[in-house]
Amino acid sequence: MLFDFTKIMCLAVKTCKLCEMYNVIIDRDGVVNRDSDHFIKSVDEWVALPGSLEAIARLSQAQVAVHVATNQSGIARGLFTLAELDAMHRKFRQQLAGYGGEVASIHYCPHGPDDDCDCRKPRPGMYQQIAAAFGFSLEGVPVVGDSLRDLQAAVEVGARPILVRTGKGERTLAAGGLPENTQVYCDLSEFVDNWLAAGRGQPP
Numbered sequence: 001m002l003f004d005f006t007k008i009m010c011l012a013v014k015t016c017k018l019c020e021m022y023n024v025i026i027d028r029d030g031v032v033n034r035d036s037d038h039f040i041k042s043v044d045e046w047v048a049l050p051g052s053l054e055a056i057a058r059l060s061q062a063q064v065a066v067h068v069a070t071n072q073s074g075i076a077r078g079l080f081t082l083a084e085l086d087a088m089h090r091k092f093r094q095q096l097a098g099y100g101g102e103v104a105s106i107h108y109c110p111h112g113p114d115d116d117c118d119c120r121k122p123r124p125g126m127y128q129q130i131a132a133a134f135g136f137s138l139e140g141v142p143v144v145g146d147s148l149r150d151l152q153a154a155v156e157v158g159a160r161p162i163l164v165r166t167g168k169g170e171r172t173l174a175a176g177g178l179p180e181n182t183q184v185y186c187d188l189s190e191f192v193d194n195w196l197a198a199g200r201g202q203p204p
């Protein structure tokens with residue numbers, strides 16, 4: 001009979017280095033699924049970008065917890081309902097499961113630009129909610145987005161800004177003004193491969 005000593009050690013010492021969970025926070029529209037200037041309003045409009053679900057699955061298989069943080073002001077604008085948003089996320093999770101992946105959480109801001117909430121990016125409230133709920137520090141945690149506000153929120157809490165060129169990414173890159181330590185990748189898949197190959201960056 002074989003013993004999994006890793007598990008035994010982790011049960012004994014909750015903080016052992018071997019079982020430290022790594023976390024990644026990703027934006028949704030333009031990173032995981034195709035974006036639209038007219039909002040993603042329905043399950044049918046939610047279409048995964050090529051390779052994005054496979055990339056998340058590779059993170060899952062590497063014991064990385066993937067959290068989604070997404071501005072969804074279409075709710076406040078009355079463009080779609082929370083039920084429709086839930087249905088989009090069911091589709092997302094189901095398709096992802098088909099690749100053997102999962103997301104640890106999906107956080108969304110349902111407010112509009114004039115609501116002055118703390119969760120709408122570029123404010124970092126959603127990232128802070130995730131970190132509090134899952135008990136990890138945001139310091140150095142990769143935050144992958146296609147818009148400047150995803151990265152601004154990351155920098156504000158000491159997380160690592162990663163820009164992908166999918167979705168609005170090319171436009172974001174062309175507009176300039178990115179945080180100076182921003183890393184740029186073609187898409188989520190290229191970031192994941194590089195990050196995993198580099199040993200998931202620095203320990204949290």
Ligand SMILES: [Mg+2]
Pocket residue numbers: 027028029030031035145146147167168
């Ligand atoms: Mg986006």
Ligand SMILES: [Zn+2]
Pocket residue numbers: 109110111117118119120
């Ligand atoms: Zn909000």
